[in-house]
Amino acid sequence: MFILSKFTDLLHLPPPTFAHPTATALEDRINEKYANKVVHNIGLCISLYDLSKVSEGMIGQDGGAHVNVEFRMIVFRPFKGEVLTGRISSATAAGVKVRTDFFDEVFVPAAGLFEGSRFDGKEQVWIWHNDDQDFYMDKNEVIRFRVEGEVFVDQLPVPPHLKGEESSLHNKPPYAITASCQQAGLGLVSWWVEEEEDGEEGE
Incomplete structure (x- = not known):
């Protein structure tokens, strides 16, 4: 019923999130963007499972950081016959x-x-x-x-x-x-x- 799917995304962390640990800020951003949403040909994303890779943040014009992230999501996608x-x-x-x-x-x-x-x-x-x-x-x-x-x-x-x-x-x-x-x-x-x-x- 549930599978683990790997994603890669460029996430934006606004300046107010700098007060939190980077991992926590990224986890919140990922769940906000993906949780309870359908990704085409993948399934219904439930929640973040783990972070695999996190790049160094690049500071943008608004003062926020742009971070490349690899992560895995718990996804609802039952198999045929289940x-x-x-x-x-x-x-x-x-x-x-x-x-x-x-x-x-x-x-x-x-x-x-x-x-x-x-x-x-x-x-x-x-x-x-x-x-x-x-x-x-x-x-x-x-x-x-x-x-x-x-x-x-x-x-x-x-x-x-x-x-x-x-x-x-x-x-x-x-x-x-x-x-x-x-x-x-x-x-x-x-x-x-x-x-x-x-x-x-x-x-």
């Missing part, structure tokens, strides 16, 4: 939207749900019919899913003359995950709790 848990955010006829504690862009398309699933448009909920029973995928329920793919969208700055206009490109999240729930143990965690408990009692 099983994760989250909570259902919403549902449409197209599928189920899922969120984790820090990432909101997980989508399970209708084709990725169990066979026998149907969408109730009135209740806005997916229902899995199995063994003559209906299992509801209600909002905020804990769901276990399998990662099937990822999509990165390079969100370029919007030109001034286009600001305020609808843009399908800029309405898309910079990083999204597609998932499935088609194997035993996947879907709502509550569906399988009783079965798991019965198995433990039989051991």
